[in-house]
Amino acid sequence: MPDHYAVIGNPVAQSKSPLIHAEFSRQTGQDICYDAILAPVDEFAQAVTDFWKQGGRGLNVTVPFKLEAFRISSRVSERAGAAQAVNTLVLEGDGIFGDNTDGAGLVRDIAANLQFPLAGKRVLLIGAGGAARGVIMPLLEQEPRILVIVNRTPQKAYDLQRRFSSSGKVLAVNYHDLYGEHFDLVINATSASLHGELPPVPAGIFASQSLAYDMMYGKGHTPFLQFAELQGVKNLADGTGMLVEQAAESFFLWRGIRPRTGPVIEMLRSRA
Ligand code: NDP
DSSP states (O other): OOEEEEEEESSOTTOOHHHHHHHHHHHHTOOEEEEEEEOOTTOHHHHHHHHHHTTEEEEEEOTTOHHHHHHHOSEEOHHHHHHTOOSEEEEETTEEEEEOOHHHHHHHIIIIISOOOOTTOEEEEEOOSHHHHHHHHHHHHTOOSEEEEEOSSHHHHHHHHHHHGGGSOEEEEOGGGGTTOOEEEEEEOSSGGGGTOOOOOOTTOEEEEEEEEESOOSSSSOHHHHHHHHTTOOEEEOTHHHHHHHHHHHHHHHHSOOOOOHHHHHHHHHHO
């Protein structure tokens, strides 16, 4: 019997994780099966318990359960603790280990795949939801000159500044504070693109040679990437690479083997 893994969420039908992990398993020769579990929104913990009872070994957790996955973990990694959100569960002995691989996935995509080193850079993170808080600590570990966070509900950005200020130079601002500012890297971690919307960032925030990164993936150029392109930004990336890299990090946690991500990123891009 192959070892059993799954992604759990609601909705979950759109998830590309089963496809990605099928490719990883084929590539590495690991005998696993990986599917998708739709859990009722108020029955996440029960669905996880049922999965372990059926012999499951590990889970990826997606919207809207990352905070609950943090709460049900008996032990968490430092990065998951900082984010207070978990996207990967591993069954270990009698307990559950929770980790958050989103930030490592983002950093690997930017620094390794896109060859954009973060050290000394001015970085703007737009958004303060689950995805944003998962990437702050891994971004700070790259030692940017400053990490500025802006969010539609400003209080959430200020809370993040407070939580992460001991880990690096973090500054929360309001959108109107961004006029006249320039950033080497602008990351859209809002869900605005999901609704065809653009967060209210002013024109002119991109420094020359900057990278515009939208965590959203699979829909061609998002409104945010179109906005950046209109400003003359040449380096544009969607979240496909982050998606595959965070999956590879989960696969490594479960199987101890790092799959090659390049071919899988290419495969997803060719299907988008
Ligand atoms: P959340 O619902 O937790 O947070 C949404 C964030 O977007 C909040 O900061 C919210 O602001 C902001 N927002 C929503 N609409 C607008 C708008 N019209 N203008 C400005 N701000 C807006 O979502 P997640 O953090 O989980 O996900 C965010 C995005 O990241 C999604 O597009 C998701 O697909 C993507 N993602 C990609 C991953 C990848 O591997 N590539 C991994 C994880 C997420 P407010 O606080 O004011 O509500």
